[in-house]
Amino acid sequence: xxxxxxxxxxxxxxxxxxxxxxxxxxxxxxxxxxxxxxxxxxxxxxxxxxxxxxxxxxxxxxxxxxxxxxxxxxxxxxxxxxxxxxxxxxxxxxxxxxxxxxxxxxxxxxxxxxxxxxxxxxxxxxxxxxxxxxxxxxxxxxxxxxxxxxxxxxxxxxxxxxxxxxxxxxxxxxxxxxxxxxxxxxxxxxxxxxxxxxxxxxxxxxxxxxxxxxxxxxxxxxxxxxxxxxxxxxxxxxxxxxxxxxxxxxxxxxxxxxxxxxxxxxxxxxxxxxxxxxxxxxxxxxxxxxxxxxxxxxxxxxxxxxxxxxxxxxxxxxxxxxxxxxx
Amino acid sequence: xxxxxxxxxxxxxxxxxxxxxxxxxxxxxxxxxxxxxxxxxxxxxxxxxxxxxxxxxxxxxxxxxxxxxxxxxxxxxxxxxxxxxxxxxxxxxxxxxxxxxxxxxxxxxxxxxxxxxxxxxxxxxxxxxxxxxxxxxxxxxxxxxxxxxxxxxxxxxxxxxxxxxxxxxxxxxxxxxxxxxxxxxxxxxxxxxxxxxxxxxxxxxxxxxxxxxxxxxxxxxxxxxxxxxxxxxxxxxxxxxxxxxxxxxxxxxxxxxxxxxxxxxxxxxxxxxxxxxxxxxxxxxxxxxxxxxxxxxxxxxxxxxxxxxxxxxxxxxxxxxxxxxxx
Numbered sequence: 001x002x003x004x005x006x007x008x009x010x011x012x013x014x015x016x017x018x019x020x021x022x023x024x025x026x027x028x029x030x031x032x033x034x035x036x037x038x039x040x041x042x043x044x045x046x047x048x049x050x051x052x053x054x055x056x057x058x059x060x061x062x063x064x065x066x067x068x069x070x071x072x073x074x075x076x077x078x079x080x081x082x083x084x085x086x087x088x089x090x091x092x093x094x095x096x097x098x099x100x101x102x103x104x105x106x107x108x109x110x111x112x113x114x115x116x117x118x119x120x121x122x123x124x125x126x127x128x129x130x131x132x133x134x135x136x137x138x139x140x141x142x143x144x145x146x147x148x149x150x151x152x153x154x155x156x157x158x159x160x161x162x163x164x165x166x167x168x169x170x171x172x173x174x175x176x177x178x179x180x181x182x183x184x185x186x187x188x189x190x191x192x193x194x195x196x197x198x199x200x201x202x203x204x205x206x207x208x209x210x211x212x213x214x215x216x217x218x219x220x221x222x223x224x225x226x227x228x229x230x231x232x233x234x235x236x237x238x239x240x241x242x243x244x245x246x247x248x249x250x251x252x253x254x255x256x257x258x259x260x261x262x263x264x265x266x267x268x269x270x271x272x273x274x275x276x277x278x279x280x281x282x283x284x285x286x287x288x289x290x291x292x293x294x295x296x297x298x299x300x301x302x303x304x305x306x307x308x309x310x311x312x313x314x315x316x317x318x319x320x321x322x323x324x325x326x327x
Numbered sequence: 328x329x330x331x332x333x334x335x336x337x338x339x340x341x342x343x344x345x346x347x348x349x350x351x352x353x354x355x356x357x358x359x360x361x362x363x364x365x366x367x368x369x370x371x372x373x374x375x376x377x378x379x380x381x382x383x384x385x386x387x388x389x390x391x392x393x394x395x396x397x398x399x400x401x402x403x404x405x406x407x408x409x410x411x412x413x414x415x416x417x418x419x420x421x422x423x424x425x426x427x428x429x430x431x432x433x434x435x436x437x438x439x440x441x442x443x444x445x446x447x448x449x450x451x452x453x454x455x456x457x458x459x460x461x462x463x464x465x466x467x468x469x470x471x472x473x474x475x476x477x478x479x480x481x482x483x484x485x486x487x488x489x490x491x492x493x494x495x496x497x498x499x500x501x502x503x504x505x506x507x508x509x510x511x512x513x514x515x516x517x518x519x520x521x522x523x524x525x526x527x528x529x530x531x532x533x534x535x536x537x538x539x540x541x542x543x544x545x546x547x548x549x550x551x552x553x554x555x556x557x558x559x560x561x562x563x564x565x566x567x568x569x570x571x572x573x574x575x576x577x578x579x580x581x582x583x584x585x586x587x588x589x590x591x592x593x594x595x596x597x598x599x600x601x602x603x604x605x606x607x608x609x610x611x612x613x614x615x616x617x618x619x620x621x622x623x624x625x626x627x628x629x630x631x632x633x634x635x636x637x638x639x640x641x642x643x644x645x646x647x648x649x650x651x652x653x654x
Contacts, residue, residue: 099434100433100434100436101431101432101434102434102435103432104431104432104434105391105428105431105432109432110432110434110590111433111437112436113400113401113436113437117434118400119433121424121428122426123420123424123425126393126420126421126424126425128393128398129389129392129393129394129396129397129421130393130394130396130397130425131396132390132393132394133393133394133395133396133397133398133399133400133405134397134400134401135397136382136394136397136398137397137398137401137403139379139381140353140380159389160389160390160393160420160421163385163390163393164390164393165386166385166387166390167384167385167387167390168395170385184633235611245354265342323435324430324431324433324434324435325430325431325469325470326430326470326472326494327430327438327492327493327494
């Protein structure tokens with residue numbers, strides 16, 4: 001596998017704490033959604049990224065408003081970090097008119113183009129050709145904005161993956177492809193879906209670099225992303241970063257995930273990105289008990305406020321089932 | 328309107344004029360660059376507009392559409408060429424799931440102004456994969472618009488309208504007409520509006536609804552019937568989604584008889600829908616059952632003898648008109 005340049009970075013204490021806040025908020029949001037599904041308050045369409053948060057925080061942190069992200073179905077945090085407020089995202093999950101889809105679809109099938117967020121469909125990998133199109137417009141404009149496009153290791157077996165990465169390589173597009181390798185495509189483990197260990201080596205076939213990193217280490221993700229972003233912004237084309245991780249919950253909240261062992265889950269839980277980062281921040285004297293309490297309180301109040309708002313928000317009117325089809 | 332162009336030249340002129348008018352318009356597809364396209368539609372565009380706006384793509388129909396969607400998200404108006412309409416199945420998901428649903432799942436907050444050009448139709452010796460008429464697949468998908476011009480005038484005017492439309496438009500251009508159809512074209516900013524049919528021949532005894540390459544044998548059959556004392560009104564649909572119900576209904580008020588002709592296969596072709604709409608809304612006006620002349624439910628064969636047996640022609644259409652008028 002070709003080496004990726006290590007990028008030096010310096011983050012202030014405030015920036016590190018902001019990263020920590022995002023990790024905590026995204027975790028809390030997904031945990032709350034999981035509960036809301038069990039309570040029957042959210043019908044379905046909940047695909048949590050619990051355990052995978054370091055990838056979104058490490059890749060989205062510091063992106064420009066003009067940069068585009070093309071999140072996958074577990075990347076609710078990308079919406080939050082790109083500027084969609086928690087109330088709107090919670091409304092989306094509650095299928096309320098205050099959500100992005102106004103009740104037309106759940107989860108992350110919507111976007112906000114003004115904030116640089118493209119919403120994918122359920123066809124995994126289908127966001128990648130769109131990412132290529134977004135990146136192509138930046139190239140046409142000689143802009144140094146970038147696209148960060150997400151996909152799972154499962155989606156790297158889809159034809160769209162090949163078509164998009166090939167085009168991005170040929171055209172040297174400013175795209176950072178982020179593979180969230182959480183080991184399972186729904187129930188099927190990696191070794192049954194590909195004959196290689198690292199998705200990252202697929203990049204070589206498209207003429208650009210790929211690197212496999214620890215996706216549960218937010219700073220490792222941030223560092224690799226910064227290198228890839230610098231390359232993309234400088235006109236040196238795409239990079240594929242494979243973030244090794246694990247989803248704690250099933251594919252969806254209805255999936256009990258009996259296809260994996262308790263031992264395997266326990267092993268990955270011991271690599272929880274949040275305690276790892278907490279330990280780091282405490283050792284650096286960036287985080288203390290007081291700050292931790294403040295952040296946790298802020299997370300709690302943000303989630304509570306969002307649930308309260310979404311619960312009381314208006315439902316769509318039946319006639320809206322056939323509106324907004326055409327401009 | 329002194330200038331006469333072929334159908335193919337009319338498409339090219341629409342592309343060139345729209346690209347000159349609006350820097351956000353660009354074309355992409357297989358062989359569309361310096362080569363000028365498999366049929367020569369894009370000849371001269373690469374020379375005038377360069378690599379960035381006349382994009383030779385890999386053989387990646389799904390990416391061609393997906394890239395178009397990504398560019399449209401950023402305010403561009405891409406025109407994607409499927410080399411043959413038969414190949415559009417490879418880009419199907421991006422059209423029907425990504426583009427067609429986008430505005431709906433964004434709660435009306437976004438538009439997808441893409442055009443997918445699809446050279447369709449038989450009678451050119453193309454065999455199974457160079458002769459298809461897959462328009463009904465797309466007429467069945469809310470969120471799309473579908474057009475199918477039959478004259479150079481409409482080829483140019485409808486393409487300009489499609490490019491300026493904020494919705495995804497699938498533009499079926501019939502290969503048989505490329506060099507055979509010649510005629511005047513709109514000049515300057517004139518367009519042919521989407522959703523409006525054209526009455527090609529007035530008549531009081533029966534209504535014939537057709538589009539694309541079926542217009543020629545339909546008009547010939549109407550001429551023959553006129554000699555037999557039956558005046559057939561011939562409507563060129565031009566737009567298949569949304570089709571012009573009012574034009575059909577107005578004609579039926581005069582004629583009370585309807586025949587639908589299409590080159591697409593019979594089962595669930597657009598004739599089935601038009602017939603159902605007439606039954607639902609104009610039953611009282613009818614003096615005869617709605618009839619259809621369409622391709623049989625089979626694949627377009629390579630043999631000229633076999634293909635001729637399948638294609639509707641002036642004889643089969645005239646026979647149907649006689650049956651309809653005598654009912």
